[in-house]
Amino acid sequence: MLIELRAPAVPPARELTLRPWCADDLNAVVDAYRDPVLRRWTRLPVSNAAEGRRWLDRARRDWDDGRRYTFAVLEDDPDGPRIVANVVLKYPTPDGPTAEVGYWTAAWARGRAIAPRAVVALSGWAFDRFPGLTRLDLLHQVDNVASCRVAQKSGYAFREVLPPRPPFPLDGHRHSLDAP
Template identity: 75%
Template sequence: MVIESRASATSPALVLRRWCADDLDALLAAYRDPVLRRWTRVPATTAAEGRRWLDRVRDDWDDGSRYSFAVIEDGVDGPRLVANVVLKGAAPDRPAAEVGYWTASWARGRGIAPRAVTMLSRWAFDRFEALERLDLLHQVDNVASCRVAQKSGYLFQEVLPARPPFPLDGHRHTLTAP
């Protein structure tokens, strides 16, 4: 499964594709970033943790519970991992699902997350006929995720009360089917 965007005068092409075992080193490099680790729940800081992360992502695809994509940018030095986007809880008969993402430190501030979230959202609405709504959730102190949601066309809906493993209240942003 591959989803591609075209390059523009200001943005290189992005490719969303399934994660594979060859992505281990790039995954570990991304997880060296303490900011990324702050907002993620499943660690991938050692080779063993990274392999478990990749195995889980593969298993989730196979059972249809989650669809995680490696986001690859076609850069000057060749393709490079820049982010991860994920669709959670989608099923043929469910009207709502959730999207999530993270961006590698070397790719932040360049509009990659909104582009990747938008690509994933379009794919989700095309793939799941019954899907009417996508939610993007984040903690209230994650201002960058609020901006990504807005830039991706997700509208703020409500403040959600804190619940484990999240210590602070959150925001729910929603995108409805076109």
């Protein structure tokens, strides 16, 4: 797949590249999911290589079906590009007015504005790719303060508190970004 997006460098951060996940990313997925903070906030945690392969297979299958577009986020590094995050566009339809954005950031890459820059890049791509799209939503559980900050830094306005729904036991926030 030849889709590649860019998120500009923000001093002192480096430029980011977003591209579809591939089978060669297995070790990066398993390494990222070793983080207990990441595991707390995700519905499908990865504990080993077999689960990592299933995660990558699902990402490819969902991309091919048009249900979810999941991107690996890479940061330039002196030793070569390194995967630092994941962003995903969920449930878009060719003429549908809304879709959802999700993401995670690897533990070693947090605190450097990676998630907001990747979400902004993905959001721009989504509005360009799906002309009927008028709004993107970013959802998170109320006690996930870091996700609330990412939503705000990415230009997503707080809209409402949502009641709990499985697998998340607490209320949630819905933040939205309207099409430009």
